[in-house]
Structures are given as C-alpha cells and as structure tokens.
Amino acid sequence: MINIILTISLSLFCLAILLALYRIIRGPSMPDRVVALDMIGVNLISGVAVFSVVLNTHAYLEVILIVGILAFISTIAFARFVERGDIVEHKRDY
Amino acid sequence: MSIREIIEWAGVILILLGSIMAVISAFGILRLPDVYTRSHAATKSSTLAVLLSLSGTFIYFWATENFISVRLFLGISFVFLTAPVSGHLITRAAYRSNVKLADISTEDALKEVIHKKEQD
Numbered sequence: 001m002i003n004i005i006l007t008i009s010l011s012l013f014c015l016a017i018l019l020a021l022y023r024i025i026r027g028p029s030m031p032d033r034v035v036a037l038d039m040i041g042v043n044l045i046s047g048v049a050v051f052s053v054v055l056n057t058h059a060y061l062e063v064i065l066i067v068g069i070l071a072f073i074s075t076i077a078f079a080r081f082v083e084r085g086d087i088v089e090h091k092r093d094y
Numbered sequence: 095m096s097i098r099e100i101i102e103w104a105g106v107i108l109i110l111l112g113s114i115m116a117v118i119s120a121f122g123i124l125r126l127p128d129v130y131t132r133s134h135a136a137t138k139s140s141t142l143a144v145l146l147s148l149s150g151t152f153i154y155f156w157a158t159e160n161f162i163s164v165r166l167f168l169g170i171s172f173v174f175l176t177a178p179v180s181g182h183l184i185t186r187a188a189y190r191s192n193v194k195l196a197d198i199s200t201e202d203a204l205k206e207v208i209h210k211k212e213q214d
Contacts, residue, residue, distance in 0.1 A: 009113035019120035031188035046147040075180040083187040
C-alpha cells in the first residue's frame with residue numbers, strides 16, 4: 001500500500017515537471033522560462049527524496065543539497081543575464 | 095498497528111500532500127496570465143510542496159530506521175531560505191527588462207516611482 005502511494009506521488013512530481021517543461025517551450029518571454037526552470041529544480045529535489053524512500057537507501061540524499069545549490073545559483077545568474085546582458089562584468093579601461 | 099507504523103504512515107501522507115501541492119502549482123504556472131503571477135505560483139506553492147515532501151522523507155527515515163538525516167534538514171532549510179530570494183530576483187529582472195503586465199491588471203504602482211527617479 002505504501003509502495004502504491006509513493007509511486008502515485010512520484011508520477012505526480014513527473015507530471016508537474018512536464019507541465020513546467022511546456023511553459024519552458026511555450027513561454028513568451030525569457031523570465032517565464034527561468035521561473036519554470038527554477039520550478040523544475042524544486043520538483044526534482046522532491047522527486048529525488050521520494051525516490052530514495054522508494055529504494056529505501058540514504059545514498060541519494062546528497063543529491064538534494066547539490067541540486068538545490070545549483071538551481072539557486074543558476075537562477076541568480078539568469079536574473080543577472082536578463083537584467084544587464086552579461087554575467088561576469090569586466091573592468092573597462094577608459 | 096504499532097506507533098512506529100503510524101509515524102511511517104504520517105510521513106507517506108505528507109509526501110502525497112506535497113506531490114498534490116506540486117501539481118497544483120504546476121497548473122498555476124500553466125494557467126496564470128503573465129510572468130509576475132506565474133512567479134507567485136512557482137515560488138510560494140512549490141516551496142510548500144518541497145517542504146512537505148522533504149519533511150515526509152525525514153519522518154519516514156526517522157520512523158523506519160531511527161536515522162535522523164542532517165543532510166535532509168540542511169536541504170529543507172536551504173530551499174526554504176533561497177526560494178523567495180530567487181523569485182524576487184527574477185521578478186525584479188523581469189520588471190527592469192520591461193516585460194509587460196497582463197491586460198487584466200489594473201494598477202502598476204512601481205511605474206510612477208521609477209519614472210520619478212529618472213526625471214530627478
């Protein structure tokens with residue numbers, strides 16, 4: 001019974017990722033796509049947690065931290081790119 | 095049914111609630127009209143979804159194997175801290191790069207402030 005419920009919730013997370021993927025393909029502007037990408041990262045974290053419960057192991061719990069940090073940093077980099085046009089600013093010599 | 099099984103079931107039901115919240119926020123990101131309301135759906139409700147499912151996993155491992163995972167706890171606190179920050183940053187970048195509001199929105203309070211700053 002527990003296995004059925006966990007499979008249902010894993011497939012619901014996959015459905016959420018697919019809906020966000022539709023927004024990435026369709027989205028009219030660049031920030032739409034970045035918001036959907038951030039949401040995919042968050043759903044991927046929860047999916048990995050449920051997956052480690054299904055397989056009954058602790059080995060995948062590091063993946064949660066790594067994916068969380070990578071999603072945060074990539075969202076910040078995309079925000080800076082949308083706002084200013086580049087990510088790493090060079091010092092100009094006048 | 096022992097107390098251990100009851101706590102285990104509580105964890106599983108928290109995970110199920112979290113997945114239902116994730117699907118609801120995905121429908122929000124699909125149906126809402128412009129990027130500001132979409133970021134509202136994506137940031138707030140998916141933070142709740144990841145909080146519910148990660149605490150469900152925490153409670154499940156605690157009940158079945160007496161294993162208190164520090165990594166899961168760090169993951170919960172990290173997502174809870176950084177999701178509002180990234181939502182705010184991407185919404186601010188969208189407003190600065192002139193992404194339009196939806197047609198049904200009635201008031202843009204930030205527009206006057208920014209234009210007054212440009213005139214000074």
